[in-house]
Amino acid sequence: MLAYVVRRLWQTVPTLLGVVLLVFFLFTWVGGDPAYLLAGKISNPEQIDNIRRQLGIDQPIYVQLWIFIKQIVSGDFGVSWATNEQVSDIFLTRLGPSLTVLVPLLVVDTLLAIAAAMLVAYLRGSLTDRMVMIGCTVGQSISILVYIIVFQYLLAYRLGWFPVQGWGNSFAENLFTFSLLPIIVGVIVSLAPDTRLYRTFFLDEINQDYVRTARAKGMSETRVIWVHVMRNASIPIITNVMIQLPGLLVGAFLIERFFSIPGIGREVLLAVERSDFPVIKAVTVYVAIATMITNLLADLLYKAVDPRVQLK
Amino acid sequence: MTTATSHAESPGLWVLAWRRFRHDRVGLVSFDIVLFFVALMAASWTGLIASDWAREVGVSNAPPTFTGPKVASARLEHAAAPEPLRRDKSDESAAVDPLAGVLAEIRASRPPAAADTEIVDPLADVLAEIRGRSGSASADETRAATLIFGGDKWGRDVLKKTIKGTETSMFVGLAAAALAALLGTVFGALAGYYGRWIDDFFNWFYSVFTSIPYLLLILSIAAVLNQKGTMTVILILGLTGWTGIFRLIRAEYMKHKVREYVQAADAIGASHMRRMFVHIFPNVSHVVLVQLSLHVVLFIKSEVVLSFLGFGVGVDTVSWGSMLNEAQTELLLGNWWQLAAATAAMAMLVTAFGLLTDAWRDALDPKLK
Numbered sequence: 001m002l003a004y005v006v007r008r009l010w011q012t013v014p015t016l017l018g019v020v021l022l023v024f025f026l027f028t029w030v031g032g033d034p035a036y037l038l039a040g041k042i043s044n045p046e047q048i049d050n051i052r053r054q055l056g057i058d059q060p061i062y063v064q065l066w067i068f069i070k071q072i073v074s075g076d077f078g079v080s081w082a083t084n085e086q087v088s089d090i091f092l093t094r095l096g097p098s099l100t101v102l103v104p105l106l107v108v109d110t111l112l113a114i115a116a117a118m119l120v121a122y123l124r125g126s127l128t129d130r131m132v133m134i135g136c137t138v139g140q141s142i143s144i145l146v147y148i149i150v151f152q153y154l155l156a157y158r159l160g161w162f163p164v165q166g167w168g169n170s171f172a173e174n175l176f177t178f179s180l181l182p183i184i185v186g187v188i189v190s191l192a193p194d195t196r197l198y199r200t201f202f203l204d205e206i207n208q209d210y211v212r213t214a215r216a217k218g219m220s221e222t223r224v225i226w227v228h229v230m231r232n233a234s235i236p237i238i239t240n241v242m243i244q245l246p247g248l249l250v251g252a253f254l255i256e257r258f259f260s261i262p263g264i265g266r267e268v269l270l271a272v273e274r275s276d277f278p279v280i281k282a283v284t285v286y287v288a289i290a291t292m293i294t295n296l297l298a299d300l301l302y303k304a305v306d307p308r309v310q311l312k
Numbered sequence: 313m314t315t316a317t318s319h320a321e322s323p324g325l326w327v328l329a330w331r332r333f334r335h336d337r338v339g340l341v342s343f344d345i346v347l348f349f350v351a352l353m354a355a356s357w358t359g360l361i362a363s364d365w366a367r368e369v370g371v372s373n374a375p376p377t378f379t380g381p382k383v384a385s386a387r388l389e390h391a392a393a394p395e396p397l398r399r400d401k402s403d404e405s406a407a408v409d410p411l412a413g414v415l416a417e418i419r420a421s422r423p424p425a426a427a428d429t430e431i432v433d434p435l436a437d438v439l440a441e442i443r444g445r446s447g448s449a450s451a452d453e454t455r456a457a458t459l460i461f462g463g464d465k466w467g468r469d470v471l472k473k474t475i476k477g478t479e480t481s482m483f484v485g486l487a488a489a490a491l492a493a494l495l496g497t498v499f500g501a502l503a504g505y506y507g508r509w510i511d512d513f514f515n516w517f518y519s520v521f522t523s524i525p526y527l528l529l530i531l532s533i534a535a536v537l538n539q540k541g542t543m544t545v546i547l548i549l550g551l552t553g554w555t556g557i558f559r560l561i562r563a564e565y566m567k568h569k570v571r572e573y574v575q576a577a578d579a580i581g582a583s584h585m586r587r588m589f590v591h592i593f594p595n596v597s598h599v600v601l602v603q604l605s606l607h608v609v610l611f612i613k614s615e616v617v618l619s620f621l622g623f624g625v626g627v628d629t630v631s632w633g634s635m636l637n638e639a640q641t642e643l644l645l646g647n648w649w650q651l652a653a654a655t656a657a658m659a660m661l662v663t664a665f666g667l668l669t670d671a672w673r674d675a676l677d678p679k680l681k
Contacts, residue, residue, distance in 0.1 A: 014516055015516065015519045015520055015523055016523075018516055018517070018519070018520035019520050019523055019524060022520055022521075022524075023532070026532065026533065026536050027536055137663060137666060137667070138659065138663055140662075140666070141658070141659045141660075141662035141663040141666065142655060142658070142659045143613060143616050143617070143632075143636065143655070143658060144617070145616065145617065145620050145633075145636050146636065146651065146655045149636070149639070149640050149643060149651065150643075150651075153643050153644070157644065246525055247525035247526065247527065247528070253527070254617065257621075268528065268531060269531070269621065271535070272531050272532070272534060272535040272623065273622075275535060275538055277535070280531070280532050280535050281532075283528065283532075284524055284528055284529075284532050287524065287525060287528055288523045288524045291523045291524070291525065292523055
């Protein structure tokens with residue numbers, strides 16, 4: 001087990017190096033000279049030289065790469081170009097609001113999608129199944145933007161059930177007042193594709209021989225579905241949820257922007273708008289690392305769920 | 313397919329697939345809808361329809377015709393007062409350059425040494441166009457109180473805008489998917505066919521790209537390029553979106569390269585390139601086709617989000633994303649029609665494309681269920 005973890009971590013080194021190189025060259029070569037971006041309208045040659053020296057971009061390229069790697073290892077990406085805030089502080093303060101919205105969103109969405117998928121898979125071919133599938137297909141084809149715009153307008157602006165946007169200071173207020181509508185919208189958006197996907201997982205299992213055997217020996221339908229089928233179908237479901245995790249952190253940027261939630265996604269958008277390279281670089285590298293770690297965790301989880309899985 | 317005993321030609325993959333597809337009613341209807349959208353795109357692109365989408369034919373925020381005249385007259389009164397009907401104000405038809413003052417200041421304050429580089433007014437072209445248009449359009453042009461699908465803030469026809477937006481969004485989706493499919497197929501073919509270190513290299517490349525979440529990768533490239541435009545969006549989406557296709561094509565090539573027909577091709581002296589793209593490729597092309605149409609949908613959705621956020625198509629181009637962006641503020645005033653038009657057009661195309669993809673998959677790969 002430990003040997004497996006160590007080997008997997010060792011295998012991520014080249015990938016991580018690739019991510020670092022990709023980000024580095026993207027921002028160094030494609031991005032142009034950041035000194036001009038930074039100096040802005042009022043620029044003279046001395047100022048630009050000054051900025052270049054501060055950023056270290058008057059150094060040869062390998063020195064710059066070394067600086068970048070040191071930044072990643074130490075977690076110190078310097079200050080944001082736009083706000084002069086420490087990049088690490090930005091992440092630490094924005095992580096809380098993001099998680100306040102995303103964790104309940106993911107939990108509610110996964111539970112609802114599993115229940116709905118189980119139901120339609122059990123009733124496969126019936127009218128209910130077909131209606132739900134058509135609903136999912138059409139629902140999926142509408143842009144997430146439309147859901148957010150319409151729900152915010154109807155439920156918050158028109159009916160006043162929720163605050164239109166905003167963020168408070170206490171956790172309870174944030175969770176039960178400001179996060180409710182974003183969570184509802186997020187669940188509605190992700191429910192359709194997840195239900196469709198999980199339905200195929202359940203259908204794969206429900207036709208297997210072991211299901212027939214379980215029924216033949218007189219097991220109750222509830223137990224067959226919720227214990228036998230569920231356990232086998234949970235493996236691809238876990239993969240799907242784990243794959244979503246790191247992307248979710250940034251992926252909810254639209255929700256965070258519309259509802260003015262001071263989370264990481266909104267920070268990324270702001271950084272892109274302001275050409276705030278240190279923030280974007282830091283996010284990209286750390287989210288990539290997070291992705292690799294969750295992939296490893298997903299594999300370890302398989303082992304826990306399915307003893308047949310051999311870790312090698 | 314391999315057991316043709318007589319000399320009668322056995323039907324190929326595409327003939328068989330077409331026979332199966334012909335009986336798929338949902339697939340055929342979706343195919344017609346997609347064809348309709350493609351025709352719309354072509355007609356709009358060549359300027360046959362909606363070439364005058366930017367003309368302000370209606371009053372500001374003209375409602376759709378079927379909502380009735382009552383709403384319309386109320387809007388008209390409202391609009392007649394201080395509303396920003398751009399061309400009705402005579403002083404605005406002169407189109408004053410808002411940058412003129414700033415530019416003069418810059419020119420005056422510059423050291424004479426730098427005088428050989430000229431400072432260009434970035435708005436000059438746009439202004440010339442506006443002046444030309446306001447000159448040709450008569451000032452007493454009658455504006456319609458209602459339009460079929462309503463009008464936007466400037467009184468432009470939403471129906472024509474939607475057609476123009478369809479052109480942009482579909483073109484971006486198709487071109488980016490074509491680019492992604494090309495990259496994915498070439499990389500996948502090389503990796504799967506040659507194996508060994510080439511495979512290792514492309515796999516490493518793949519894992520680098522997939523370990524950064526898709527949207528984050530798109531956003532950071534958008535941040536670096538820092539320029540808007542249709543081509544930029546196509547490049548961003550195409551250069552980041554090849555990974556899924558690569559994975560599948562690589563697996564197909566690994567499967568096919570050991571088959572007998574490839575060995576036969578080797579025996580008659582076909583080169584590697586010929587074996588890869590003339591012999592094997594037709595046998596995996598159905599995978600590419602299905603992936604292509606899957607990615608068109610994905611890229612259309614991404615383009616809409618990018619343009620909405622302002623990292624997408626340029627400001628003078630209309631796409632579904634930029635329409636949704638305008639619609640967001642319009643909705644607060646109760647003007648829902650632009651939102652509805654863009655949403656309906658997009659939902660229709662995306663649904664049809666999705667169903668068509670399923671139908672193609674069923675027709676091309678009957679073993680898969």
